[in-house]
Amino acid sequence: MLAMLLVLSLALAACGGGNGNGNGNKESKGSNEAAEGKGAVEPKKLTLWFYFEGKAQFDIVKSLTDGFTAKNPNITVDPVYIPFADFKKRLSVGLTASELPDIVIIDNPDHAAYAAMGLFADITEQLKDWPEKDQFFEGPWKSASYDGKQYGIPLGSNNLALYYNEQMLQDAGVTPPQTWDELKEAAKKLTKDGVKGIGVSAPQNEEGTFQFLPWLLSTGATFDQVSTDGVRAFGLLSDLIKDGSMSKEVINWTQSDVMKQFAAGKLAMMINGPWQIPDIEKSAPDLKYGLALVPKDKQYASVLGGENLGVVNGKNIPEAIEFIKYVASPDVSKDFAQKFGYFPARKDVASDPYWTDNDKLKVFAQNMEYAQPRGPHPKWPEISNAISEALGKVLTLYSEPEAAAKEAQAKIDGVLQK
């Protein structure tokens, strides 16, 4: 009986999502008809889904849509917040029920999967003559493509770097580590009086994979070839735990949990992205901290994070393309990236002094050269799961690095062969 309820509740969630959207459209039609009476051209109403949480974030997104309507009075874009936890579910369910927005701001590793599902429109043709497309960094631009076709435009990027507490490093007499050996040694020295040497968020989901990739890629391994070379990356993180330099709790810490620990002075170093800077400065204004590249094994490496704008396959493709081009234009994207703690996906914007002259941001700017995208692969979520599961096994000291890497590789091979 109650399993039926589970099935039912999933089905109902689908209906609920669909209805909400449907009603929104109906209301908008009503108000449009009213406007028509005054002789105005009926504006087209588009919907944008995004998952950035918080009032401030909503307002920033709203400023994009308002700015667009100011330039294109006959098109309005309605931003709708969907919680991240529900986002993928709402999209897949909306896809089968044909209840979808016109534009989606999506986590870049998921872009290929949804393109493969048929959610996004192939806009390769429409972008062919758009001169600005050459301004984008290669990694972000590729993350919005699948099978050689373009399904969107990057909204903004980020990557991961090493944050360190200047005071603590000075007291312990260590310099920011550049290699793994230096890192292990520094982390050990910095661990004392309730302070842990380093924190790397490692939950068993996409966030954990994201944080693990810089280490993995640094060994020369790739996301689809994690065994052999990758074993060293698993080994490094488990050594940090065995040494006591990193808390075992990291498997339950999100990136923002790690940031809070760092801001509270409980971590001497952490791996995190540029979007944490505003929060750190707000919660710990007196904290003196520096930034460096993630310590390397064979080569410097980082992971490319960020979101893309995708155009949903539907009735309003031309208008949606206008919108994403507007958002990606230099002035708009620069302003947006600054407010959002993003790193710009465009080279011309990224060369702005705001990023190149700032001690902290320039590390992320430099890091863009080393940042590699996740995938793009339509089955990225499954690959990612294999990696983060292996990481979890290693960090709880349940598996040896070799065994975990081998197991993950077997799973990834299974996914890729299909």
Added chain:
Amino acid sequence: MSKFKEWRAGYLFALPALAYMLFFVGYPIIDNIRLSLLDVNVMNLVNGDQPFVGFDNYTKLFREGALVKVLQNTLVFTMMCIALQFVVGLAFALLFQLSFRFSQRLRGLVMISWLLPATITAMMFKFMFGSGGIINDVLLRLHLIQAPIEWLVERHTAMFTVILANTWIGIPFNMILLTTALTTIPKDIYESAAIDGANVLQRFFRITLPQLKSAILSLLVLGFIYTFKVFDIVLIITNGGPVNSTQMMSTFAYKLSFDQFQYSQGAAVANVMFLVLLVVGFVYMRLLNREERS
């Protein structure tokens, strides 16, 4: 009225409910079974072939060991929760049966854990059992432990924590049902037993428990069904971790469907869950019928 008319009228009355059940319960179940026999994933959800693969999804999940592990976890979780909830619930029911000062009000207080939204309870347990949480703080101050216990990091303690959280929520439900059942036991049985010289323990095991038998049966079966499909508590406290040690049937089905886009595998897990509960449901119906007949 003829026999036939009576028969027809009965079905007419049941028709709206039947139609409702068929549409909202029957259809999703059938569709879910269909989905589990196909291979629907990220590539072919909307367009493209959805090949029929028979029981491949089931055999794959069993062969990889994931489903067996998750089934085990869910059974351990369910059994432990039911046992604890029942024992504590019964103890509370008996305690508040002795009408002492404030007994009514205290009983009301116990109900709070049932009234709180499960998500809030789950968040609360997550904070309390964090390594810097209040549980460790208290244990450290009492010198019961030397170093903080990493409740949600070790596999066994993580399972313990989710069991504890779910038990805490389930106690009031058990208590209330047992309290109601206790009030139906005639007082004079106890009086005559007392006159015959039965002591407290004898009265409990010879009168109270046998009289509560049918209530206890319903409670255990309903508790099983309710607990077996646990979702929100586990999702929030551990999200199935560490290393799947608290992964339940429901969270696993959700993860497969909506994290990894393996819709057919997710459906297969949900169907196995359905099957288990169906069996339990039939057992319950049989027990009920036997009770009614005797």
